Amino acid sequence: MDPQRQLRQALLRAGKSLLQAFKEDSDPGIRNSALWSLAASGVDAEMLDVSVFIYAVHHYIPTPPVSFAAPLAFSGASWVPDGIDRISRLPDDVLCNIISRLPPKDAARTAAIASRWRPLWRSAPLVLVVSLLLLQGRASAAPRAVTAVVTRILAAHPGPFRCVHLTCSNMDEHRNELELWLLLLAAKGIQELTFLNHRWPINLRLPATLFSCASLTRLYLGVWRLPDTAAVPRSAIFLNLRELGLCFDVMEERDLAFMLERSPVLEILTIIGSQSGVRLRLVSHSLRCVQLGITRLEDIDVVDAPRLERLLQWDVGQHHVSKNRGKKPSSRIKIGNAPNLRLLGYLEPGDNEIEIRHSVIVAGTKENIVPSVKIMAIQVQFGVRNALKKVPGYLRCFPNLETLHVQSRRDVEPAGKVNFKFWQEGDPIKCVLQTMKKVFFHEFRGSRSKVAFLKFVAEKAKVLEKMVILVASGCFSSRVDVKAKLKPLTSAKWNSKVCKVELFQSPFIEGGDPYFSHRLATDFSCPDPTIR
Numbered sequence: 001m002d003p004q005r006q007l008r009q010a011l012l013r014a015g016k017s018l019l020q021a022f023k024e025d026s027d028p029g030i031r032n033s034a035l036w037s038l039a040a041s042g043v044d045a046e047m048l049d050v051s052v053f054i055y056a057v058h059h060y061i062p063t064p065p066v067s068f069a070a071p072l073a074f075s076g077a078s079w080v081p082d083g084i085d086r087i088s089r090l091p092d093d094v095l096c097n098i099i100s101r102l103p104p105k106d107a108a109r110t111a112a113i114a115s116r117w118r119p120l121w122r123s124a125p126l127v128l129v130v131s132l133l134l135l136q137g138r139a140s141a142a143p144r145a146v147t148a149v150v151t152r153i154l155a156a157h158p159g160p161f162r163c164v165h166l167t168c169s170n171m172d173e174h175r176n177e178l179e180l181w182l183l184l185l186a187a188k189g190i191q192e193l194t195f196l197n198h199r200w201p202i203n204l205r206l207p208a209t210l211f212s213c214a215s216l217t218r219l220y221l222g223v224w225r226l227p228d229t230a231a232v233p234r235s236a237i238f239l240n241l242r243e244l245g246l247c248f249d250v251m252e253e254r255d256l257a258f259m260l261e262r263s264p265v266l267e268i269l270t271i272i273g274s275q276s277g278v279r280l281r282l283v284s285h286s287l288r289c290v291q292l293g294i295t296r297l298e299d300i301d302v303v304d305a306p307r308l309e310r311l312l313q314w315d316v317g318q319h320h321v322s323k324n325r326g327k328k329p330s331s332r333i334k335i336g337n338a339p340n341l342r343l344l345g346y347l348e349p350g351d352n353e354i355e356i357r358h359s360v361i362v363a364g365t366k367e368n369i370v371p372s373v374k375i376m377a378i379q380v381q382f383g384v385r386n387a388l389k390k391v392p393g394y395l396r397c398f399p400n401l402e403t404l405h406v407q408s409r410r411d412v413e414p415a416g417k418v419n420f421k422f423w424q425e426g427d428p429i430k431c432v433l434q435t436m437k438k439v440f441f442h443e444f445r446g447s448r449s450k451v452a453f454l455k456f457v458a459e460k461a462k463v464l465e466k467m468v469i470l471v472a473s474g475c476f477s478s479r480v481d482v483k484a485k486l487k488p489l490t491s492a493k494w495n496s497k498v499c500k501v502e503l504f505q506s507p508f509i510e511g512g513d514p515y516f517s518h519r520l521a522t523d524f525s526c527p528d529p530t531i532r
Contacts, residue, residue, distance in 0.1 A: 056248075057196060057222050057223065057247055057248060058167070060222075060245070060247050060270070060272045060293070060518060061165075061167075061194050061196070061220045061222060061245065061247060062192075062194060062218070062220060062245075064127075064129040064131075064132070064163070064165050064194075065101065065127060065163055065192075066101055066102060066127055066129055066132065088113070088116045088117065092120065092123070095117070095120050095124075096120055096123055096124035096125065097124075097125075099120055099124040100124045100125045100126070100127050100162050101127065102127075107124065107127070122157065122158060123158075125159075125160050125161065125162035125191075126153075126157045126159065126160070126161045126162060126164070126188075127162050127163045127164075128150070128153055128154070128161070128163070128164045128165065128166075129163075129164075129165040130146060130150060130165060130166055130167055130168045130169075131165065131167055131168060133146070133149060133150075144173075144174075146168050146169055147169050147174045147177055150166065150169070150177075150181070151177055151180065151181070154181060154184040154185070154188075155184060157188070158188070159187070159188025159189050160188055160189035160190075160191070160215075161185060161188050161189060161190040161191065162191050162192065163191065163192040163193075164185065164190060164192070164193050164194070165194045166181070166193075166194070166195045166196065167194065167195075167196040167222075168196075168198070169197075169198060170197065170198045171197045171198075171204060172197070172203075172204045175204075178207065179207050179209055182207060182209040182210055182212070182213065183209060183212070185213055186209070186212040186213045186214070186215075189215045190213050190215060190216060191215060191216065191217050191218070191240075192216070192217060192218040192219075193213065193216060193218070193219050193220070194219075194220040194222075195220070195221055195222070195224075196221075196222035196223055196247075197222065197223045197224050198223070202223055202224065202225060202248075202249070202250045203225070204224065204225060205224070205225040205226070205227060205228060206221065206224045206225065206226060206227045207227060208227045208228065208229070208231065208232045208236075210227055211227070211232055211236035211237075211238070211262070212236075213238075214237065214238065214239055214240070215240060216238055216240060216241050217240050217241060217242050217243070218241070218242065218243040218244075219238070219241060219243070219244050219245070220244075220245035220246075220247065220270075221245070221246055221247065221249055222247040222248055222249065223247070223248050223249065224249050224250075225249065225250045225251070226246070226249055226250070226251040226252065226255040226256065226259070227255065228252075228255065229254065229255045229258035229259070230254075232258070236262055237262045237263075237264070238259075238262055238263045238266075239264065239265070240265065241263045241265065241266055242265055242266060242267045242268065243266070243267065243268040243270075243522070244259065244260075244263060244266055244268070244269050244270070245270040245271075245272070246270070246271045246272070246274070247270075247272040247273060248272060248273035249273075249274070251274065251278060253278050253279055256278065256280070257281060260282075260283075260284065261283075264286065265286045266284060266286055266287055267286055267287060267288045267289065267307075268287075268288065268289045268522050269287060269289070269290045269291075270290075270291050270292075270293075270518070270522070271291075271292050271293070271295055271297075272292075272293045272294055272295065272518075273293070273294045273295055274292075274295040274297065278297050278298065279297065279298050279299040279300075279301065280292075280297050280299065280300050280301065281299075281301045281303060282300075282301065282302045282303060282304075282305045282308070283303045283304045283305070284304075284305050284307075284308075285304075285305075285306055285307060286307060287305050287307060287308050288307050288308060288309050288310070288524070289308075289309060289310040289312075289521060289522055289524075290308065290310070290311050290312070291310070291311075291312040291313070291518055291521050291522070292312070292313040292314075293313070293314050293518060294314075295313070297313075297331055298331055298332070299331065299332050299333075299334065300313075300331070300332070300333045300334065301334045301336070302333075302334060302335050302336050302337075302338050302341075303334075303336045303337070304336060304337045305337065305338050305341075306337060306338070306339055306340065307340055308338045308340060308341050309340050309341065309342050309343065309524070310341075310342065310343040310344075310521060310529075311333075311338075311341060311343070311344050312343070312344075312345055312346070312377075312521055312529075313345075313346060314345075314346050331351065331352055331353070332352070332353045332354075332355060333347070333352055333353070333354050333355070334354075334355040334356075334357060335354070335355070335356050335357065335358075335370055336357040336358055337358060338370070338372070339372055340372060341370060341372050341373055342372060342373060342374050342375065343373070343374070343375040343376075343528070343529075343530075344370075344373050344375070344376050344377075344398075345375075345376055345377025345378065345405065345530060346377045346378060346379050346405075346407060347376070347377070347378045347379070347394060348378065348379045348380075348387075349378060349380060349387050349388070349389075349390035349391050349394055350381070350384065350386060350387030350390055351387075354394065354397060356368040356369065356370060356397060368397070369396075369397055369398065369399055370397060370398055371398075371399060371400050372400070373398040373400065373401060374400060374401065374402045374403065375401075375402065375403040375405075375527075375528055375530070376394075376398055376401055376403070376404055376405070377404075377405035377406075377407065377530050378391070378394065378404075378405070378406055378407065379407040379409050380406060380407070380408060380409060381409045382408060382418065382447060382449040382450050382453070383447070383449065385418060388418050388422070388449070392423075392426055392427075392429055395429045395431055395432065396427070396429055396430065396431075398431055399430040399431050399434075399435070400431065400435050401431035401435055401436060402431075402435055402436060402437045402438065403436075403437065403438040403439075403440070403528060404431075404436060404438070404439050404440070405440045405442065405530050406439070406440070406441050406442065406453070407442045407443060408441065408442060408443040408444060408445065408450060408472070409443075418448075418449040418452060418453075419448065419449070419452050420452040420455055420456060420488075422452070423452060423453060423456035424456065429460075432456075432457060432460050432461050433460055433461070433462060434462065434463070435463065436457070436461045436463065436464060437463055437464060437465045437466070438464075438465060438466045438467075438468070439454075439457055439461075439464065439466070439467045439468070440468045440470070440530075441454060441467070441468070441469045441470065442470045442506065443470065443472040443506055443508075444469050444470060444471050444472060444475075445471075445472045445475045446475060446476065446482070446485035451485065451486065451488050451489070452488075454467065454469070454486075454489060455488050455489055455492045458489055458492045458494050458495070458499070459492050459493050459494065459495055460495055461495055461496055461499075462495050462496060463496060464494075464495070464496040464499040465496070465498060465499055465500070466499065466500050466502065467499060467500070467501045467502070468501075468502045468504065469486070469501070469502070469503050469504070470504050470505070470506045471503065471504070471505055471506060472506050473505065473506050473508060479503070482503060483503075489501065517529055
């Protein structure tokens, strides 16, 4: 399939799933940024639903590090009620830090407070969020006016640039400014850059000038063609880049590989909405988290990633795929040297093939297992027997698994029922018998095959502490009906005497997507980002 068509379908799936969340979004940063980018969007509404497009992209980029609150009022002395201006007595570096966290217009207005403040704006690290310029009326929503204001600010401020969000322009109409902006950003020490292009189809390639921004620590690119790296000097390097996000970009395999190779301290890689057919090869001694959303890479090859802790992929909207629209292409996940890999998901038995390259000696025998994984999430069609046959093999690859998330997908191709006997057949599953402490079953709909799986876990898991069942919305009229479906669990011979069973209503519409937060995935203080 053509990459443009693939990304367009991915955007539509993602956006439609997120529109309801957009209406109720508690994060004003995301909400207002998306709204004001919508006002400046040059996307052809006939090609793509604009509101869907804008929110889908903005949902996955970092929230701007400034306040979207009402403009500050500096007139009068109400802000120093006792007549003592203690803030102005703070050291210059502290005041500059404060100014850099204000919206652009308010930051510039601090020069009116007192003579002490006048030179500070130009010496403070710049934070420029284009959507805030629109919100504060600093620029017209017309694309040319937005572009002109951005050019003036980037040229006027001496730097350094702490954070710049360029999210409101169709850069195909401003190619000269595109090159100029990248040169200014590079010359003035840009640290965090989010750069979205409002253009569909995606036919505008980012200039290789991007690689001159060597000071970058965080980079998010949306709706671009990645730079052609064939002519980029091998000396080009993102020496400080720790976080890279590629959102709905068209990319060549060699260009993606080059960006990763030239980022020696990269810790977080996020790819949202890539076209299929791309292979991801991970050779990095710094990567800690890789997350892939709304994408179907042909191969994910973890060759050598000794610090990798989290490998996550999810496919928003794929539960709506029907037989008439064809099956998803299968993909392969190869796990080589990843001794610290702790969290893995969302795997799909039947769609994802796992290949474990490194053998581990267990009781004098070589086994192809990944002993480090403690948390795993899988998506399963319980009505498809061929997919279910692969679940035990998946679980045997991770003998020290402690937490299992099972996302029940709507069965689009029922092919035979699976009973309790099915799970008892075959070799023992070590993690179920010895290490599994928590099981979360998402989108429970009450079929016998699902109950049979839960009963199998209940009767085999010796150290199970908690079984959480999230009931799919709209499947049952009352809690009594749910308990009736789960009656086989009450008569089961539970192997663990301390396990607690908890029932909750799923917060999603029936058939919802994985219960997962892409923002929590990069928060290493959160042990399990699949729980919210």
